[in-house]
Amino acid sequence: MERPLTQHIRPGETLTITDYQKHGGYEGLKAALKMSPKEVQDTVKRAHLRGRGGAGFPTGLKWSFVPIGDDAPRPRYLIANGDEMEPGTFKDRLLVEGNPHQLIEGMIISAYAIQAEIGYVFLRWAYKKGEKIIQKALAEAYEAGLLGKNILGSGFDFDLYLHTSAGRYICGEETALLNSLEGKRANPRAKPPFPQTSGLFGKPTIVNNIETLCNVPHILRNGADWYKKISLSEDGGTKIFGVSGKVKKPGLWELPLGVTLKEVLEEYAGGMQDGLKFRGLLPGGASTDFLTEEHLDIKLDYAGVEKAGSRLGTGTMIVLDDKTCVVGMVLNLEHFFAQESCGWCTPCREGLPWSEKILARIENGQGKMQDLEILEGLTKTLGPGNTFCALAPGAMEPLQSALKYFREDFERHIKEQRCPRRS
Amino acid sequence: MVKITIDGNVYEVDPKDNLLQTILSLGLDLPYFCWHPALGSVGSCRQCAVKKYSGEDDQKGRIVMACMEPVVDGMRISVNDPEVKDFRANIIELLMTNHPHDCPVCDEGGECHLQDVTLMSGHNYRQFDFNKRTHNNQYLGPFINHEMNRCIQCYRCVRFYREYAGGRDFNVFSSRNRVFFGRYEDGVLENEFSGNLAEVCPTGVFTDKTYKQHFTRKWDLTTAPSICHNCSLGCNIIAGERYGTIRRIASRYNGKVNGYFICDRGRFGYEYVNSDQRIREPLRRGQASGRLEPVDRETVFNYFKKIFDKKPRLLGIGSPKASLESNHALQMLVGKENFFAGVSAVEHQLTLKAIQILKEGPAEVPSLRETEKADTVLILGEDVTNTAPMLALSLRQASRQKPMELPIKMNVPTWHEMAVLELMQDERSPFFVLTPTETKLDDIATAVYRNAPDNIARLAHAVAHYIDSAAPEVENLSEEETELVKQIAENLLSSKQPLIVSGTSCLNESLLEAAANITRALKKRQKSPWIFLTVPEANSVGLALLDEKDLNQAIEKALSDSYDALIILENDLYRRIEEDKANKLFDAFEHVIVLHYLHNSTTDKANLVVPVGPFSESDGTLVNNEGRAQRFYQVFYPGDSVKESWRWLGQIITGHGLNGRSELSKLDDFIEALVRDFPELKAVKDLAPNADFRIAGQKIPRQSHRYSGRTSMNANVNVSEPKPPEDEDSPMSFTMEGYQGMPPSPFISRFWYPGWNSVQAVNKFQIEVGGALRGGDPGLRVFEPQTDSDAPYYTRIPEAFKPQKDQWFAIPVFHIFGSDELSIYTPGVAELAPKPYLLLNQKDAESFSGEKVNVLLDGKQIELTVKTSSSFPSGMVGIPFGLPEMKIFKFPNWVKISG
Numbered sequence A: 001m002e003r004p005l006t007q008h009i010r011p012g013e014t015l016t017i018t019d020y021q022k023h024g025g026y027e028g029l030k031a032a033l034k035m036s037p038k039e040v041q042d043t044v045k046r047a048h049l050r051g052r053g054g055a056g057f058p059t060g061l062k063w064s065f066v067p068i069g070d071d072a073p074r075p076r077y078l079i080a081n082g083d084e085m086e087p088g089t090f091k092d093r094l095l096v097e098g099n100p101h102q103l104i105e106g107m108i109i110s111a112y113a114i115q116a117e118i119g120y121v122f123l124r125w126a127y128k129k130g131e132k133i134i135q136k137a138l139a140e141a142y143e144a145g146l147l148g149k150n151i152l153g154s155g156f157d158f159d160l161y162l163h164t165s166a167g168r169y170i171c172g173e174e175t176a177l178l179n180s181l182e183g184k185r186a187n188p189r190a191k192p193p194f195p196q197t198s199g200l201f202g203k204p205t206i207v208n209n210i211e212t213l214c215n216v217p218h219i220l221r222n223g224a225d226w227y228k229k230i231s232l233s234e235d236g237g238t239k240i241f242g243v244s245g246k247v248k249k250p251g252l253w254e255l256p257l258g259v260t261l262k263e264v265l266e267e268y269a270g271g272m273q274d275g276l277k278f279r280g281l282l283p284g285g286a287s288t289d290f291l292t293e294e295h296l297d298i299k300l301d302y303a304g305v306e307k308a309g310s311r312l313g314t315g316t317m318i319v320l321d322d323k324t325c326v327v328g329m330v331l332n333l334e335h336f337f338a339q340e341s342c343g344w345c346t347p348c349r350e351g352l353p354w355s356e357k358i359l360a361r362i363e364n365g366q367g368k369m370q371d372l373e374i375l376e377g378l379t380k381t382l383g384p385g386n387t388f389c390a391l392a393p394g395a396m397e398p399l400q401s402a403l404k405y406f407r408e409d410f411e412r413h414i415k416e417q418r419c420p421r422r423s
Numbered sequence B: 001m002v003k004i005t006i007d008g009n010v011y012e013v014d015p016k017d018n019l020l021q022t023i024l025s026l027g028l029d030l031p032y033f034c035w036h037p038a039l040g041s042v043g044s045c046r047q048c049a050v051k052k053y054s055g056e057d058d059q060k061g062r063i064v065m066a067c068m069e070p071v072v073d074g075m076r077i078s079v080n081d082p083e084v085k086d087f088r089a090n091i092i093e094l095l096m097t098n099h100p101h102d103c104p105v106c107d108e109g110g111e112c113h114l115q116d117v118t119l120m121s122g123h124n125y126r127q128f129d130f131n132k133r134t135h136n137n138q139y140l141g142p143f144i145n146h147e148m149n150r151c152i153q154c155y156r157c158v159r160f161y162r163e164y165a166g167g168r169d170f171n172v173f174s175s176r177n178r179v180f181f182g183r184y185e186d187g188v189l190e191n192e193f194s195g196n197l198a199e200v201c202p203t204g205v206f207t208d209k210t211y212k213q214h215f216t217r218k219w220d221l222t223t224a225p226s227i228c229h230n231c232s233l234g235c236n237i238i239a240g241e242r243y244g245t246i247r248r249i250a251s252r253y254n255g256k257v258n259g260y261f262i263c264d265r266g267r268f269g270y271e272y273v274n275s276d277q278r279i280r281e282p283l284r285r286g287q288a289s290g291r292l293e294p295v296d297r298e299t300v301f302n303y304f305k306k307i308f309d310k311k312p313r314l315l316g317i318g319s320p321k322a323s324l325e326s327n328h329a330l331q332m333l334v335g336k337e338n339f340f341a342g343v344s345a346v347e348h349q350l351t352l353k354a355i356q357i358l359k360e361g362p363a364e365v366p367s368l369r370e371t372e373k374a375d376t377v378l379i380l381g382e383d384v385t386n387t388a389p390m391l392a393l394s395l396r397q398a399s400r401q402k403p404m405e406l407p408i409k410m411n412v413p414t415w416h417e418m419a420v421l422e423l424m425q426d427e428r429s430p431f432f433v434l435t436p437t438e439t440k441l442d443d444i445a446t447a448v449y450r451n452a453p454d455n456i457a458r459l460a461h462a463v464a465h466y467i468d469s470a471a472p473e474v475e476n477l478s479e480e481e482t483e484l485v486k487q488i489a490e491n492l493l494s495s496k497q498p499l500i501v502s503g504t505s506c507l508n509e510s511l512l513e514a515a516a517n518i519t520r521a522l523k524k525r526q527k528s529p530w531i532f533l534t535v536p537e538a539n540s541v542g543l544a545l546l547d548e549k550d551l552n553q554a555i556e557k558a559l560s561d562s563y564d565a566l567i568i569l570e571n572d573l574y575r576r577i578e579e580d581k582a583n584k585l586f587d588a589f590e591h592v593i594v595l596h597y598l599h600n601s602t603t604d605k606a607n608l609v610v611p612v613g614p615f616s617e618s619d620g621t622l623v624n625n626e627g628r629a630q631r632f633y634q635v636f637y638p639g640d641s642v643k644e645s646w647r648w649l650g651q652i653i654t655g656h657g658l659n660g661r662s663e664l665s666k667l668d669d670f671i672e673a674l675v676r677d678f679p680e681l682k683a684v685k686d687l688a689p690n691a692d693f694r695i696a697g698q699k700i701p702r703q704s705h706r707y708s709g710r711t712s713m714n715a716n717v718n719v720s721e722p723k724p725p726e727d728e729d730s731p732m733s734f735t736m737e738g739y740q741g742m743p744p745s746p747f748i749s750r751f752w753y754p755g756w757n758s759v760q761a762v763n764k765f766q767i768e769v770g771g772a773l774r775g776g777d778p779g780l781r782v783f784e785p786q787t788d789s790d791a792p793y794y795t796r797i798p799e800a801f802k803p804q805k806d807q808w809f810a811i812p813v814f815h816i817f818g819s820d821e822l823s824i825y826t827p828g829v830a831e832l833a834p835k836p837y838l839l840l841n842q843k844d845a846e847s848f849s850g851e852k853v854n855v856l857l858d859g860k861q862i863e864l865t866v867k868t869s870s871s872f873p874s875g876m877v878g879i880p881f882g883l884p885e886m887k888i889f890k891f892p893n894w895v896k897i898s899g
């Protein structure tokens, strides 16, 4: 089984530029620089690489919307989204801390493909270690002539900077990210216009997830066909899956897209801890719908998870066991989302705190049956398309599916006026 | 035009606007909060949701925000679909989770967009039963009250204040459901348009503090359409009264003039009307006491009778703050040759010059609102924020005109506020500010040039010469200046709609001539330039059209000829001319008769004071700086003593058989007489239907149909309800009776429509949202520029300014709060007015040791605190104009300083 992204990463260690080059690092870049930008885009398109930031948008297609003709606006920007504040998600951290040059190479190639001259790595505030690692790697890359003017004698110029976020979940939403990079409030923007045409400082911009970008060097080095082949699915390549919760071996594994949920849970995460039963999981971070027992056989790719009524999201799962209160779990999540609402649009700003207050009341044994109706109503009002950005609909996914799959838990809380799992 | 289907009905519409605006323009109702026609769409409140269907077969549709949807051909939407109606009700429910529901104690109650939208959305039962979030309120100065708990987070205030009006000291803070709109700390709002927050905010967060001090509900106000008298732009206002006091001024939409907004001087500078300095009865100087003593109306007429018995010669002095009708009535009384404009020679000459330039063309003269569409702006001499405030707001919009080309090119709709701003970044239209002092538009200027007025005129003449070498040449410009000349000229030449702004405040005729020359040169180069000139007062242009003779000439005449009486109309001559000159004039008369509404230094000299109504108690016509005649109407009936100046004068004329020609009792008679004597003012007659106009036999009520307390308001004085006063001057009544539908645009005294109690009802009064009022925006030009004229260039180039060794060149510095005679009566305006000072260049100031210096002005010594500026031209001093603590000096002038 191929693990291009992580095979050289060792826990607690960071690959230096020489280590990386020893393993074929920057070969992809060399290959790319021999192609035209359009050919690089086409290669990535043919590889069926889809964005790993959560929405799964085809990466090559996204790039193709950037105007790159002679009269196109300049400068163009490429941004690596490393905000990674989604609860339960820590895959980009591994990539940054373990192999920063893989990201840098991916960014140079991607920048070349869209003819961007300036790039930013937008990193989560709390990733202090990653911050230092990237800074060092950037210096190494500049030193080696891989960044700056006339990269590897190709005539292509690209400058790359690190920006650490001030620590808000919404900064991971790509348009809010752009606003915050500009020094404005981190409110999302209305699309259209898309960042591809009016992004950072109103110039054409691509925002890609860190994991997405880390795939790019391997595609360029080994070809689109190879990339498609290492997957078990229509979607190309491997994905870093993660499991947290009360399993035996929580962690991250790079696996082909299309592995089954059961395999990840049982073979890699080692199944539930002794004495605990599996009740369900959020497959792609906190903002995805619960899956349960009945879904264990699904294939983990974008279409597979969607068919089961959830989203692959970031591919990092949070497992719910039978001794943990689902109301408490959802309350915890809604508390997070309510805190992180940017405050721009009504449904999210007002609806999330309301849902949090109701959940707290239910959890504390003061709930009313009518509360469930209100919660259900909120999941609809805050649904996709109704809010300004995807934060609130994402926040409603665990709630709506919890109400669907674990309704008795809620009802027992209300009937017994206490949390049945607390003594 | 495209066809769209809304709930099964097909409409043909122009796709230029977003769907919400289109729906409202069609006369349909759709609730909204964050969208504002002047600000654009941001899609934050989610209130304007509609269903959009993707094709013929789409039954389900999806919810979209109408304000963010472009209108496209074949579009099919539903406003009334049950799911989307529910959604809109849910949004209200969510907003209400933190709203305090304190309508009974909220100043917005009864004219609250949140109340209206709540009702419109159908939401009424609230399920939220937790505590609400609360905020601390801030002290924001004397004008605006802050009650943050009522906020529904539509972000309109911050968008208006920062992006539209350019303010920096107000923002949105914090995040999630704690977002806070205010200043970073308590303090006076710095922006000159802050009062608009009260109208822009759809709730009771920002309300008018002056209104609060004598609050009454909107429906209990008696209101009339009026015109702001506080500068020359003539913004349209609605004035509201109860119990004989003016309670507030609100903006009255005029698609040509002020649009949706007015400035803070206009909104808050009304309190002189309620001042204890008001003159409410005739006064005669007692022979024994030497003081003014109340007398009855008959005494006034008898006083005149005694004078008239002698076949007197009367000298009349008019006023640039009084109406055409009043000035003309005085002119009729004293005879044209004995009537003088009540303004200094220099001011009057400049106003006449401005009129001449406007009339001669060939530049077009835009309306105030049209200036927003200029894509290159050159300001010569005028600190517009302080002399014609709303022009500053319009020019700020013009600074976005050129950069708007990029979004248009990229197919980003111009109403897509955030996307447009994103694309524009810091790009601004070419914008040049050439003034002696710093201005509040410097922040958007491509280049500023600080110099003496003569030097600005020289540079401007050089611009004209650069554009057309036939225009006179200017010698001895520095290299930098030559470079700037080139930059300005090239930008004007490459612009689609260049605008040259100047005015009279620098008291420099060359500036006006240079402005004219630039437009003439541009015309020679096949451009169609605009020119916009500001003048000192609300009716400066009207007065100048009535008479070319000024106050200085009046004094000469009074001293050389023998006159029996001096009649002064609504004017304090001590604010127009140096004290000793005014004294000389008064000394020449045995009889001084003053028609005024306030006690002042001039009434102190009067033998007879006739109580007249200020704008709130008078009808009349003003001509603004662009030559637009506009009518204002009496708001309330002040009792039997206070009358319009024209009415008093008319009665005196008629009483002495002086009119000979016609009846002079109602406003229409005076308009008739005016137009007969001044045929060029015939538009004045067409401004509005005359007093006989009726709709379905009815008058148009000044009071709303909900006006309360009518039978009991004065019951503590007299239980029998008095007969309401008649208005013989207009087709409006002083009562709630009359035609309840939409009146013709000149008679709109409130924006109200069934279901729309807030000012947002203005949508219903417009032909299309943001456009002209139904029936056309009121107001008519009395002159138009001759655009095909071949007016010659002005050829006099002033000498370059030379600083002198032992004297300083003094110019007036204007302040929005402080320089105007009447608005300063508002305590808040007085609070914000500067203390007297002397402005000096920083380097120049170093030659004086103390903080205070002695200035020798017009032979008088005054002590002033020094204020410095690094850019103020060396060799000059700036003296704040018109502060109540300071006398009026002759400007421009050379002065001596010591200290």
Ligand SMILES: Cc1cc2nc3c(=O)[nH]c(=O)nc-3n(C[C@H](O)[C@H](O)[C@H](O)COP(=O)(O)O)c2cc1C
Pocket: A050, A051, A052, A053, A054, A055, A056, A057, A059, A081, A082, A083, A084, A085, A086, A169, A170, A171, A172, A173, A174, A175, A207, A208, A209, A210, A212, A213, A389, A390, A391, A394
């Ligand atoms: C509330 C919110 C938070 C997000 N946070 C992240 C994040 O931390 N990292 C990320 O890559 N994408 C995040 N996204 C998704 C981004 O908006 C964007 O889709 C993604 O960066 C695109 O990259 P991709 O095409 O490579 O997936 C977030 C989206 C939302 C709505």
Ligand code: SF4
Pocket: A170, A187, A188, A340, A341, A342, A343, A344, A345, A346, A348, A349, A387, A388, A389, A390, A391, A392, A393
């Ligand atoms: S859904 Fe609305 S309030 Fe929530 S984060 Fe997005 S834009 Fe902000």
Ligand code: SF4
Pocket: B150, B151, B152, B153, B154, B155, B156, B157, B158, B181, B200, B201, B202, B203, B205, B206
């Ligand atoms: S203060 Fe008023 S205008 Fe500002 S966001 Fe709140 S409700 Fe809107």
Ligand code: SF4
Pocket: B228, B229, B230, B231, B232, B233, B234, B235, B258, B262, B263, B264, B265, B266, B267, B388, B389, B390, B391
């Ligand atoms: S700009 Fe002038 S006319 Fe307009 S509101 Fe202000 S003071 Fe009045």
Ligand code: FES
Pocket: B020, B031, B032, B033, B034, B035, B042, B043, B044, B045, B046, B047, B048, B049, B065, B066, B067, B068
């Ligand atoms: S008015 Fe359309 S979202 Fe606010």
